[in-house]
Amino acid sequence: MSDLSTTDELFFNRAGLDTARTEGLVNDALRDADDGELYLEYCQAESVTFDDGRVRNASFDTMQGFGLRAIAGDATGYSHSAELTEAAIKRAADTVRAVQAGHSGTLADGPSGTNQSLYADENPLGQMDFGAKVKMLTEIDAYARARDPRVRQVTASIAGEWQAVQIIRPGGFRVADIRPLVRLNVSVVVGEGDRMESGGHGVGGRTSYEAFVQPDAWQAQTDEALRQAVVNLESVAAPAGETTVVLGPGWPGVLLHEAVGHGLEGDFNRKKTSAFAGLMGERVASPGVTIVDDGTISDRRGSISIDDEGTASSRTVLIEDGILVGYMQDRMNARLMGVDATGNGRRQSFGHAPMPRMTNTYMLSGDKEPAEILASVKNGLYAVNFGGGQVDITSGKFVFSCTEAYMVENGKIGAPVKGATLIGNGPDAMTRVGMIGNDLALDPGVGTCGKDGQSVPVGVGQPTMRIDGLTVGGTAA
Secondary structure, eight states: OOHHHHHHIIIIIITOOOHHHHHHHHHHHTTTOSEEEEEEEEEEEEEEEEETTEEEEEEEEEEEEEEEEEEETTEEEEEEESOOSHHHHHHHHHHHGGGGTTOOOOOOOOOOOOOOOOSOOOOGGGSSOHHHHHHHHHHHHHHHHHHOTTEEEEEEEEEEEEEEEEEEETTTEEEEEEEEEEEEEEEEEEEETTEEEEEEEEEEESSOTHHHHSHHHHHHHHHHHHHHHHHHHTOEEOOOEEEEEEEOSSGGGHHHIIIIIGGGBHHHHHTTOSTTTTOTTSBOSOTTOOEEEEOOSTTOTTOOSBOTTSOBOOEEEEEETTEEOOOBOOHHHHHHHTSOOOSOEEOSSTTSOOEEOOSEEEEOOOSBOHHHHHHTOSEEEEEEEEEEEEEOTTTOEEEEEEEEEEEEETTEEEEEEESOEEEEEHHHHHTTEEEEBSOOEEOOSOEEEEETTEEEEEEEEEOOEEEEEEEEEOOOO
16 A cells, blocks of 8 residues: 555544545645645554562553645744644645735745655554563663673663654645664663773664564564673763874764754754854865755665655765755755755654755765774774753754763773763864764664754764764863
8 A cells, every 4th residue: 555545544544624625725735835734643652661670660652643834935824733624724824825925926946756665664663562661671781780780770672653644735746655663772880899881882863673672683673782781880971182083984973963964954044043153165075075965765763755845855965075965954945045855854743843854964984994093093983972062053063971981092992981071162173174084884773863852753864983082071180
């Protein structure tokens, strides 16, 4: 069954909406608008958390609703409701027409059609019953404790989602997408004497549970969480100061996501509030630095067959060999900037209007062996995993906490350190990239991005990379 016929069953056959009458309501609501759409959503989500030897939390939620948007110039009228009825859509139409008062727009052309499908539409929530989930989480707890007598606490969780969306535009344009999403996380606390440290690891993607619930899969995640915890148990206080920093491959790409990615979203650049505003075609990074946003990678957490405006996702080159060549665009900001939408119009749910958001954002490989990069560092820091971070879009300044990092002395990895934070300016840091590895890796599928109160699943990635002269905040006296 196609995504469109599946969503027709949900929104029209079951909910009782009439296709022709709904299309007529959309046509009428947006008759003087420059752009807009009706967004229909149905979503099921579940999660089970096993903590300290027992089920701590279990949930199952179903939600459905619509969001109706009208755009006039750079103004947006948005109304949403969990009531999927013709009367509710009519009320929403009355609301969004207010933004069109005195405005006579020419409706923008709709997105080009697409037949790409980047993930299976099977609902993962029906693949494991509650008892099987609890059994697996119990086994994870027992496995971790058996691996090391220093384990004090184990927290494991499994979560899944099945989201069906349909976008309706004036003129009868309809497109749909069905998006599965699963995730498995393991966190371990180890202790020795009075000292306790933690480590965590997770995996996920737009696929079924099957890839992650086999014993060899969850054991690997548990082993990694335990390894990180043990490393942290042996860590020493991180020194502070300006130094050379080597970022490991994969998840450390979250630094690129925050320090560079957000600054390359179309809305910030149209409003000239980004540190990258007005720099199109100019050098913003070292030669060899190429960063892309790619929503077309099969089964990845950040991938989308279409965005939440109906535009097919794409692979957008943002920085090419150090030169700024592109921004991530939704339809409104693309139209106002006179460029094409890139399939980056995303929203958390029907209760939110879309905005430019990242999908899978990563740096391409260079030509250096990772060992060669480490050998080039006399004294520095090797950062392998990160926790929280934040960035100021206007200035580009960022702060990131390292959850796993090591001293580098005379080209050799030394003692693990605790309490290291990376402090810098995104555009400036990119000009300090000295070496780029040939080992590009994507994160394991756990990223979530927040912007303006909305959260969406994303992916990050990068190869091993050396940044010269980055400030490290530490805790060593």
